[in-house]
Amino acid sequence: MKLLHTIIIICLLTFSAYSQYNPGAKQISLSNSDVASSNDVFSLFNNPAGLSQMNWREVGVYYSPAPFGLSELANGYVAYHEPTSIGSFAVGGMSYGFDLYRESKFTLGYSYNYLNNFFAGVTVNYQTVSIQNYGSDGALFFNIGGLAYISNNFRLGFSIQNINRATFGNEDDQIPVIFNTGLSYDVVNDLTMNFAVEKDIKYKPSFQFGINYDIIEYLSLRIGFSNEPSKYSAGLGINYSMFSLDYAMFTHIDLGLTHQAGIIVSFGRELDRSSTIRKYFGIE
Numbered sequence: 669m670k671l672l673h674t675i676i677i678i679c680l681l682t683f684s685a686y687s688q689y690n691p692g693a694k695q696i697s698l699s700n701s702d703v704a705s706s707n708d709v710f711s712l713f714n715n716p717a718g719l720s721q722m723n724w725r726e727v728g729v730y731y732s733p734a735p736f737g738l739s740e741l742a743n744g745y746v747a748y749h750e751p752t753s754i755g756s757f758a759v760g761g762m763s764y765g766f767d768l769y770r771e772s773k774f775t776l777g778y779s780y781n782y783l784n785n786f787f788a789g790v791t792v793n794y795q796t797v798s799i800q801n802y803g804s805d806g807a808l809f810f811n812i813g814g815l816a817y818i819s820n821n822f823r824l825g826f827s828i829q830n831i832n833r834a835t836f837g838n839e840d841d842q843i844p845v846i847f848n849t850g851l852s853y854d855v856v857n858d859l860t861m862n863f864a865v866e867k868d869i870k871y872k873p874s875f876q877f878g879i880n881y882d883i884i885e886y887l888s889l890r891i892g893f894s895n896e897p898s899k900y901s902a903g904l905g906i907n908y909s910m911f912s913l914d915y916a917m918f919t920h921i922d923l924g925l926t927h928q929a930g931i932i933v934s935f936g937r938e939l940d941r942s943s944t945i946r947k948y949f950g951i952e
Contacts, residue, residue, distance in 0.1 A: 690710075690713055690714040691710055691713050691714075691730045691743075691745040691762070691930075692708070692710035692713075692714065692728070692730055692745075692914070692930060693730060693903055693905075693914035693915055693916040693928045693929055693930040694708065694710075694880075694890065694903065694905060694914045694916070694930070695710060695714055695916075696901060696903070696916040696918060696928055697878070697890040697891070697892060697901050697902055697903025697904075697914070697915075697916035697917075697918075698862055698876075698878030698879075698880060698890050698891075698892040698901065698903075699876045699877065699878050699892030699893055699894040699899060699900075699901045699918070700714070700864070700866070700876055700878075700892075700894070701850060701862035701863060701864045701876035701877050701878035701892055701894070702714070702715075702850075702852070702862050702864070702878060703715050703813075703825040703826065703827055703848045703849065703850040703862075703864045704815060704823040704824055704825030704850045704851050704852035704862065704864070705718075705823060705825070705852035705860060705862055705880075706718030706721075706813075706815065706825065707721045707722065707941060707945060708722070708726065708728065708912075708932055708941070709722075709726040709727060709728040709747045709748065709749045709758065709760075709932060710728055710730065710745070710747060710930075710932075711758075711779075711789070711813075712747045712749070712758040712759075712760045712775060712777045712791060713745065713747070713760065713762075713775065713791075714813075714827065715789065715813035715814075715815060715825055715826075715827040715848075716758070716777045716778070716779050716789025716790060716791050716811065716812070716813045716827075717779055717787040717788050717789035717813040717814050717815040717825065717827075718779070718787065718789070718813070718815055718825075719749055719756040719758050719777060719779035719789055720751070720755060720756040720779035720780055720781035720787050720789070721781070721787065721815075721945050721948075722749060722751060722756065722937075722945070723751050723936075723944075723948050724751065724934055724935060724936040724937045724944070725748075725749060725750055725751065725934070725935040725936060726748070726749045726932060726933065726934045726935065726937075727746075727747070727748045727749070727932070727933050727935075728745075728746070728747050728748075728930060728931065728932040728933075729744070729745070729746050729930060729931055730744060730745045730746075730928065730929075730930035731743075731744040731745075731928070731929060731930070732744070732926065732927070732928040732929075733927070734926075734927075735926045736920065736923040736924060736926055737923075737924060739766075740765065740766045740768075740769075741764075741765070742764075742765075742766070743762065743763065743764035743765075744762070744763055744764075745760060745761070745762045746760055746761055747759070747760030747761075747775075748760065755778055755779060755780040755781070756778070756779040756780075756781075757776075757777065757778055758775075758776070758777040758778075758779075759775065759776055759777070760774075760775045760777075761773060761774050761775065762775075767800065768799070768800045769797075769798070769799050769800070770797070770798045771795065771796070771797050771798075772795070772796050773793055773794070773795040773796075774793070774794050774795075775791050775792070775793045776791065776792045777789060777790065777791040777792075778790055778791075784817070784948075784949040784950070785816060785817045786814075786815075786816050786817075787814065787815040787816070788812075788813070788814050789812065789813045789814075790810065790811065790812050790813075791810065791811045791812075792808070792810055793808070793809050793810070793811065794806060794807070794808050795807055795809070795843060797836055797842075805836045805837055806836075807834040807835060807836055807842075807843055808834060809829075809830040809831075809832055809833075809834035809843055810830070810831050810832055811827065811828065811829045811830065811831065812827065812828050812831060813825070813826065813827035813828070814826050814827075817949075820854075820946075820951045821853060821854040822851070822852070822853050822854075823851065823852045823853075824849075824850075824851050825849070825850055825851075825852070826847075826848060826849040826850075827846075827847075827848045827849075828845075828846070828847055828848075829844065829845065829846040829848075830843050830844060830845045830846070831845075833845055841869070841870055844868050844869075844870070845868070845869045846866060846867065846868050846869075847866070847867045847869075848864055848865070848866045848867075849864065849865055850862060850863055850864025850865065850876070851863055851864075857942065857946075858881060858882040858883075859879070859880070859881050859882075860879070860880045860881075861877075861878075861879050862876075862877065862878040862879070862880075863875075863876070863877050864876040864877075866894075871896065872896050873896065874894050874895055874896040875894065875895055875896075876892065876893075876894040877892060877893050877894070878890065878891065878892035878893075878901075879891050879892070882940070882942070885907075885940070886906060886907050886908055887904065887905070887906060887907070888904060888905035888907065889903075889904055890902065890903045890904065890905070890916075892918075897920065897921050897922070898921045899918050899919060899920060899921070900918065900919050901916060901917065901918035901919075902916070902917060902918075903915050903916035903917065907940060907941070910933055910934050910935065910937065911931065911932070911933055911934075912931065912932040912933075912934070912941070913929075913930075913931055914929065914930045914931070914932070915927070915928070915929050916928045916929075
């Protein structure tokens with residue numbers, strides 16, 4: 669049993685970046701290509717600039733019970749968004765691992781909408797890691813993001829995670845420093861294509877592509893692909909009234925299939941997400 673726990677901890681350390689991977693079943697089904705189309709409560713963790721596209725309150729919960737078939741890698745996120753007259757505020761948290769190895773994160777975010785064309789966001793994050801019999805440590809780091817509407821149907825976005833290069837202990841880059849930039853284009857009102865490039869300073873760039881198709885009023889279908897490593901993803905969203913239920917799966921070239929699910933509850937949203945944002949911005 670002790671050997672098994674040792675192996676699991678090695679896996680957790682090897683894949684600890686997974687705990688910091690951008691959460692949200694919708695986002696993962698698009699292979700995290702949505703840096704320019706972030707527009708739900710999980711923007712807090714992905715691109716905080718997207719928060720101020722919403723003029724309604726929103727709460728979301730995301731859970732991945734057994735990444736790569738290991739329940740010890742289970743991770744979950746929760747987030748809440750509150751719009752105000754001076755910008756959008758959000759708060760959230762993350763938990764990853766099990767009793768022997770645990771990572772937790774608390775996040776505060778702010779986003780500002782300038783003339784419904786330019787959006788900027790920042791988050792303050794405090795993350796801790798605890799390893800049984802080895803102790804624990806914590807670090808404070810900052811993320812920033814931006815998003816711009818070039819036209820009614822075309823957007824550009826970027827995010828930078830851990831701009832102050834915080835880390836745990838004396839080891840460099842225990843918390844990844846990641847640059848992400850991309851574009852999003854509405855081919856038609858119901859079909860959006862995303863493309864992004866993500867660069868962790870320790871690894872090669874990853875190219876990410878995703879398509880979201882609102883096939884009918886209550887159902888969205890999504891697919892995605894990214895490289896470094898090669899990963900295929902897919903998912904669906906069921907949208908009814910104030911509730912959005914999302915499911916995603918992705919395949920890892922070496923580690924197989926992983927499933928995720930999430931729920932978002934929107935308070936005061938008049939129409940579906942895309943239509944409400946378009947109405948808010950005066951886009952036909």
